[in-house]
Amino acid sequence: MGHLSARSVVQGNTKAPLGLPHADGGLPGPAVGGAGVLPVIERRLTAIGRATLSVPARQALADRQLTEGRSVLDYGCGRGGDVRALKRLGCTVVGWDPYFCPGGRLEPADVVLLTYVLNVIEDPAERRMTISRAWELATSVLVVSARLTWEKSKVSGEAYGDGLLTSRRTFQHLFGARELRSYVEQATGARVVSAAPGVVYAFKAEEARLAFLAQRIVPDAEWLVSADTTSAIAALVHYVERRGRPPRLEETPRETAELLAHFKPRELKQLMRESADPEAVAEGAKRSTLNALLYLAVELFNGRGPFGSLPHSVQLDVRAFFSSYREACRRSDRLLLKLRDDGYLRGAMNASSVGKLTPTALYVHRRAVDRMPTVLRLYEHCASIAAGRPQEWTVTKLRHRGREVSWLDYPDFDRDPHPRIHSSYLVDLKSLEASHTSYAHSTNRPLLHRKHEFLARDDPDAPRYRRLTEAEVRAGLYDHPHLIGTEDGWEAELVRCGRRLRGHRLVRRTAD
Template sequence: MASADVIPRHRTAIRRFQYSKPISLAVSHRLIREDCTVLDYGCGRGEDVSLLQKNGMKAEGWDPHFRPNVPLRPADVVNLGYVLNVIENPSERMETLRKAYALALRALVVAVRVDQSLDKGIPFQDGLITSRGAFQKIYSQSEFRHFVGETLGVRPHVAGLGVTYAFKEKAEEERYVADTAFRRTVNYQKDAVEEFAADTLGAALIAHVREMGRLPLDEEFDGFAALEENFGSRARIARLVWKTVHPETLDEVQRQRRDELLVALAMIRLQGAKAMLFKMLPLDVQADIKSLWTSYQQSLKESDGFLFGMGNPALVKAAIDGVSFGKKLPEDFYFHLSQEPLLPPLLRLVVFAARQIVGDIECDLIKVSNDGRKVSFLRYPDFDRVPHPELKYSVKVYLPKAAHSFRDYGDSTNPPLLHRKEAFLDELHPDYQRCTELTACEEALGLLSRTDIGFRNGWQAALREKDIAESGYELIAVERDSD
């Protein structure tokens, strides 16, 4: 530890009772799995280490303050979680990053707090002193990515805001790249449909639909609640049934599969400069490529065409025009996260490219500008509960510059809010009907014609002006005081 430090670094150690964000991401991306060893470098009190051990992983933790005597041994995955921020000396930051990477056999996970999560504090050197009296270096996402890349001489992969992976083992990197591309596209629907058809209630519902030619009503089938718990919204269940009961013609299946593979191959290209070796692809994907193209080279050439399409505003606009869900405004197209798998290939790529810059952001809606240059991830925590959900934060990515910005409305007294929520719901969603009716009422009352209703204050003023109050999905006339 640098003796020049004026602030004790261990003050920053965090108490938590679940995995930290980087560990939880690395587990979900299968970098950390049962058969591997983990070293938590700068583990603080060692909460991640205990949780990993409890879950059967071979994990050890070292920390200069809390566990200085634990021997430092190389491990398959090394985690350097929220350590770099607390180091005041820039060259010691680099040295620490290099030391941690040197101990990694397969991959290093690095996490720092990035701009939006920082406490307000007193500026100090290239960071600040927080209200808890601890030093924090302020990173932006792109500065952080560059820092890791330059210091280690590898291409870091963004797993989330403030979390990157630096791979040591090529095979592990290729597995991760292929996994992220194929998990998002090819496997998604196939696996889900198979899983649904294998479920007892799912199979019962499919039999019902085959017999009746439509989805049964609630009173005709009492398994909906249990199915929703396991498979998600009613709309998703309807789609899964539809896929099983009305399998498309072979041509359509092949066309979809081609699109999915082209998107996945383009996603791989977006994650690294070179195409992946054919033998590194999952076996079922290899078989599909062989049956759909004359050669792997041919499929790569075609997927490159998709990549070029992303930079073509007219093609992006045409793709948006062809979508039949979501909300289209003059500049932007909005859709719900659950609608992402239904997007045309080009738009799926645009969103994927944005995730390469900021990682997976917790969000409910995604906004894509009509020219495909900007993508925003929008979080409405009450989206499922209220008719006019309010925006908590947005992360906007500007693709040509690989830049992003964050807006936090958490403390705002006048946050943006949503109208016409049904645009983001499938027609079979239980809320669809009441949202549509509410919108019709709001329109009839002239509530939606004001220009300022996109924010809480404007919306409340519009309601007051018409002597109306909201109660859930109902509008109530308010008696005006007669004085």
């Protein structure tokens, strides 16, 4: 199945110790400063103390890769901040570092963390051996993180090898998002998934990779708590309405299954027929069908496997809602091909019940993303799998030309009537490259208007935001839209119209 190339649709010695210095404290490399003079590179100076988990460790924890019962090796742990934090969270974790923790146990572990290590190794051959050794030690998943090229403004130094030699005598090789993904794939021979900007997962088993994709794309239907037979029946009916099909025994929580064990199968079927709302079941079946198509399309973007490799719940959905796996794959292929069609995408954006459509893009709040048409959800998911979705974001921006997805962070969206942007992370699906823009220290930042338009119509906050917009329109604040896109312009219009904001209420401005 799936000979279609999805990307074309959108255009040594493995026992070498990590970072082991030579006797002179440096490693072979191009001369710097004078003929035949090798620099002394102090890798240990790149290790920073951490009071909290690093971004990659937090991402792995959020993605349920660091779970109870799994062993963890922090390979190149530096000062051991992640090791201590993970131990406090109950993880079975050990750390090893050639300078700070050379006595750590270098033994295979379910999860190996290689956190910002590749950046600081100036010898390309040793860099490759390091990731190969980390891959050998991982029995389930290797989590690799690296600093990306958009951090270049934070690193100054002179050219050295394929990176920079800083004034502190440390080395940095900054990866492009596509480069990091390809580098890990080539070193491990595994298909990898970008979990976040600069963080990729390489799974030992293909089933584990597919299960991770399913976890992100087709979340399991939640089960209601079952305390007695009545609540167990209610939980069963709720599942049927949400998923559009009866659950298999292995999908049912143990306590619910035990409470329903005295029913015969035909009695349970009768209960579901009599108790479930047919319209809700039909809506659940539609949702599950579209989620399965979305999953299969995203899977093709990263390489599709045989039916038996799919997560069990996805297999059951395919059996329930499609005539065959082949038919499901054909439909998902057609969905993926629609990403090439500007007119189709624009039509989907026009038809979307959520989001704010501008002449160039559709903007959707993260609370409403799952309500977008399936082809637009696929658009966003492909970008996230290719280069990672950031941990902090508020609004996604989907361009209807150029195939670019951005995640925009407005941390005060719910508190500020006109929130200011904090950062933007953009992924170009044609080049699979990414860029990042920070507005943290900017003056006169862009801000949002008409907040209700970014949300679903039934969002509980939408009426309050809509009332504010209507008041601002009546006051004449949107008469000159080209002036109000930034902090200074917006404040000037507030003054011109004699208004100010009190929370999400517009009031008259009074003289001081």
